Amino acid sequence: MDERVREHAEVLVDWSARVEAGDDVILVVGPEAHDLAVAVAEKLGERGANLLTMYGSGEITRAYLRTHDGDFDENPDFERALYERADVVLSIGGGRNTSAMADVPGETRQAYDGARTEIHEARFDTRWVSTVHPTRSLAQQANMAYEEYREFAYDAILRDWEALAEEMAQLKDLLDDGEEVRLVADGTDLRMRIDDRTGVNSAASVAYGSHNLPSGEVFTAPYATEGAVTFDVPMTLRGTPVRNVRLEFEDGEVVDYVAEQGESVIGAILDTDEGARRLGELGIGMNRGIDRYTDNILFDEKMGDTVHLAVGRAYDACLPEGETGNESAVHTDMILDVSEDARLEIDDKVVQRNGRFRWEDGF
Amino acid sequence: MDERVREHAEVLVDWSARVEAGDDVILVVGPEAHDLAVAVAEKLGERGANLLTMYGSGEITRAYLRTHDGDFDENPDFERALYERADVVLSIGGGRNTSAMADVPGETRQAYDGARTEIHEARFDTRWVSTVHPTRSLAQQANMAYEEYREFAYDAILRDWEALAEEMAQLKDLLDDGEEVRLVADGTDLRMRIDDRTGVNSAASVAYGSHNLPSGEVFTAPYATEGAVTFDVPMTLRGTPVRNVRLEFEDGEVVDYVAEQGESVIGAILDTDEGARRLGELGIGMNRGIDRYTDNILFDEKMGDTVHLAVGRAYDACLPEGETGNESAVHTDMILDVSEDARLEIDDKVVQRNGRFRWEDGF
Numbered sequence: 001m002d003e004r005v006r007e008h009a010e011v012l013v014d015w016s017a018r019v020e021a022g023d024d025v026i027l028v029v030g031p032e033a034h035d036l037a038v039a040v041a042e043k044l045g046e047r048g049a050n051l052l053t054m055y056g057s058g059e060i061t062r063a064y065l066r067t068h069d070g071d072f073d074e075n076p077d078f079e080r081a082l083y084e085r086a087d088v089v090l091s092i093g094g095g096r097n098t099s100a101m102a103d104v105p106g107e108t109r110q111a112y113d114g115a116r117t118e119i120h121e122a123r124f125d126t127r128w129v130s131t132v133h134p135t136r137s138l139a140q141q142a143n144m145a146y147e148e149y150r151e152f153a154y155d156a157i158l159r160d161w162e163a164l165a166e167e168m169a170q171l172k173d174l175l176d177d178g179e180e181v182r183l184v185a186d187g188t189d190l191r192m193r194i195d196d197r198t199g200v201n202s203a204a205s206v207a208y209g210s211h212n213l214p215s216g217e218v219f220t221a222p223y224a225t226e227g228a229v230t231f232d233v234p235m236t237l238r239g240t241p242v243r244n245v246r247l248e249f250e251d252g253e254v255v256d257y258v259a260e261q262g263e264s265v266i267g268a269i270l271d272t273d274e275g276a277r278r279l280g281e282l283g284i285g286m287n288r289g290i291d292r293y294t295d296n297i298l299f300d301e302k303m304g305d306t307v308h309l310a311v312g313r314a315y316d317a318c319l320p321e322g323e324t325g326n327e328s329a330v331h332t333d334m335i336l337d338v339s340e341d342a343r344l345e346i347d348d349k350v351v352q353r354n355g356r357f358r359w360e361d362g363f
Numbered sequence: 364m365d366e367r368v369r370e371h372a373e374v375l376v377d378w379s380a381r382v383e384a385g386d387d388v389i390l391v392v393g394p395e396a397h398d399l400a401v402a403v404a405e406k407l408g409e410r411g412a413n414l415l416t417m418y419g420s421g422e423i424t425r426a427y428l429r430t431h432d433g434d435f436d437e438n439p440d441f442e443r444a445l446y447e448r449a450d451v452v453l454s455i456g457g458g459r460n461t462s463a464m465a466d467v468p469g470e471t472r473q474a475y476d477g478a479r480t481e482i483h484e485a486r487f488d489t490r491w492v493s494t495v496h497p498t499r500s501l502a503q504q505a506n507m508a509y510e511e512y513r514e515f516a517y518d519a520i521l522r523d524w525e526a527l528a529e530e531m532a533q534l535k536d537l538l539d540d541g542e543e544v545r546l547v548a549d550g551t552d553l554r555m556r557i558d559d560r561t562g563v564n565s566a567a568s569v570a571y572g573s574h575n576l577p578s579g580e581v582f583t584a585p586y587a588t589e590g591a592v593t594f595d596v597p598m599t600l601r602g603t604p605v606r607n608v609r610l611e612f613e614d615g616e617v618v619d620y621v622a623e624q625g626e627s628v629i630g631a632i633l634d635t636d637e638g639a640r641r642l643g644e645l646g647i648g649m650n651r652g653i654d655r656y657t658d659n660i661l662f663d664e665k666m667g668d669t670v671h672l673a674v675g676r677a678y679d680a681c682l683p684e685g686e687t688g689n690e691s692a693v694h695t696d697m698i699l700d701v702s703e704d705a706r707l708e709i710d711d712k713v714v715q716r717n718g719r720f721r722w723e724d725g726f
Contacts, residue, residue, distance in 0.1 A: 024442075027423075031397060037418075038423055042427070043430070044427060045431035046430040050436050053418040054417050055392050055418035056416075060397075060404045060414075060416055061404075063402070063408065064408040068409070071411075073413050078415065078445055078448035079415050081445060081448050082444060085440050
């Protein structure tokens with residue numbers, strides 16, 4: 001076994017999920033993620049955790065959903081009981097076809113998800129972590145050769161997370177103390193309020209409230225957005241390529257939008273509900289192990305020298321205790337490159353310029 | 364997808380497990396059993412059952428067991444709760460290496476199993492069915508080409524189960540009414556008591572108390588065994604090839620044993636505990652779709668024109684209500700060919716001669 005697979009497993013179990021003896025751990029394995037699952041099982045045995053292994057296959061879900069009449073039982077008791085009692089859920093993505101569920105009607109997926117909200121909540125109450133095993137189908141989605149993609153993925157995953165967490169803490173502190181963020185770049189001049197909001201130091205560990213591996217971003221929940229933003233990092237939304245989306249905000253809401261490609265998808269997302277026209281997230285990507293776009297949000301939004309904004313739902317962790325932030329059925333991230341001709345200001349002081357942070361360049 | 368995979372799924376879901384709308388179904392998928400799992404998911408969706416998919420991998424279990432210190436938590440709550448609430452458990456075997464767990468120490472396996480008795484019991488309280496997807500590693504174990512093995516497996520699995528169940532019912536009735544069985548063949552002359560014992564018509568359906576697909580045997584729990592038996596069908600026990608085992612019984616217990624090959628494994632099994640020297644099962648294989656030995660007990664013991672006996676534990680279904688039969692930590696089946704120079708008598712009347720039954724040949 002490639003030593004990097006073992007290192008990945010160790011980061012996932014120890015750094016990300018903080019697994020301890022006696023923990024009840026659900027391991028969800030994608031059809032091509034077997035090797036990483038074996039390495040994770042090795043670590044879980046070593047730690048004295050209890051292991052239950054599930055199979056996460058888009059093809060199986062597709063087969064089930066397409067023949068079902070759509071009238072799904074609400075939160076089946078056996079599955080809810082399982083998640084309610086689990087301490088940790090480790091999900092390892094990695095199949096043979098990232099479009100395996102492409103022909104499942106949207107209404108069917110929504111009906112299925114809608115019938116499982118309590119199961120989802122129980123899962124979110126565990127120390128859950130999502131990662132991927134680098135597979136050929138993910139390499140294909142990234143337009144990369146398989147070995148090339150593996151290099152890329154492990155560069156992103158096998159970081160010095162402790163050092164990165166310390167660096168990211170500096171940005172979190174600035175965001176926590178700040179009142180207003182201004183983002184300036186080509187086609188972008190946007191102001192957002194962040195008073196009373198709390199930044200999350202997403203350092204790929206549940207100890208930091210972070211549930212993705214790789215991670216490497218600091219995010220908060222802005223509001224009262226004013227101005228315009230242009231997202232120049234390409235992406236695929238709902239199966240459709242989207243390019244150069246420009247949003248204009250007034251009084252916190254999108255009042256105009258345009259896109260070079262995929263404009264109708266953007267329109268559909270913004271029309272989902274009232275909250276879909278407001279921002280739910282401002283995130284600053286700080287993982288410089290991720291140096292290119294691979295059409296996979298798990299990696300793309302953490303890319304060093306990028307900033308992303310999400311329309312839709314805000315995360316509770318960023319809000320004052322008991323306060324509900326922006327609510328929406330959607331949370332759609334879009335990304336802009338800030339490596340050139342760009343700056344991020346907090347309360348009129350520049351914090352990042354052309355991708356470099358204040359503590360790096362001393363401005 | 365091969366239409367036989369879909370037919371296999373339909374037999375499993377409808378005939379074997381009798382799945383109905385609203386059933387909570389656990390589907391356990393081997394690493395190479397993906398295609399059958401997809402076909403099963405299709406059927407489960409159609410029936411309106413609830414689906415949770417688990418991954419059954421010997422390599423993952425091996426990795427976990429080999430690094431664990433052996434002090435396993437008793438019946439972890441999350442897994443017990445899952446099985447206690449499940450209605451149906453469908454296990455589809457099929458990996459890449461039938462020896463995947465060969466280097467896991469026996470004590471570790473026993474400690475693991477011993478810590479999970481309540482989980483096993485909860486599983487046995489469901490409508491559980493075990494089957495296999497024909498894989499290359501199973502073909503290899505059977506000394507067969509892959510396509511050849513697939514033919515073999517589907518011949519065994521895609522029977523007219525209703526017709527076979529009716530035929531087997533005739534033998535069950537004879538066993539239920541009988542007091543003594545005598546088995547005569549080359550190197551074999553054995554008498555067993557079966558008064559008050561109940562035969563199980565194992566017709567590959569939970570409706571008949573049968574939990575294997577394929578099945579096709581009638582079995583009961585004999586006692587007070589006298590005489591000698593020679594098992595001439597080769598098999599692998601605990602990783603060791605075993606050939607021509609001869610057991611001698613007095614007062615229901617093995618008093619002497621010899622084997623052409625694997626004698627020490629037989630000795631170890633018989634020495635497990637007191638019950639390991641007594642019979643737990645007499646089974647008559649009636650699935651003529653299985654026409655050869657493939658070193659897989661799921662198929663071998665159901666082979667037409669064979670009889671098998673197990674030393675060790677007896678099944679409750681064969682015993683009078685509330686009575687405990689032979690108890691043991693082991694249940695080891697061994698098989699003899701009865702297609703030639705052999706007869707099975709119940710109360711001194713011949714029921715099967717040279718593989719043919721009374722109702723076939725009218726003797």
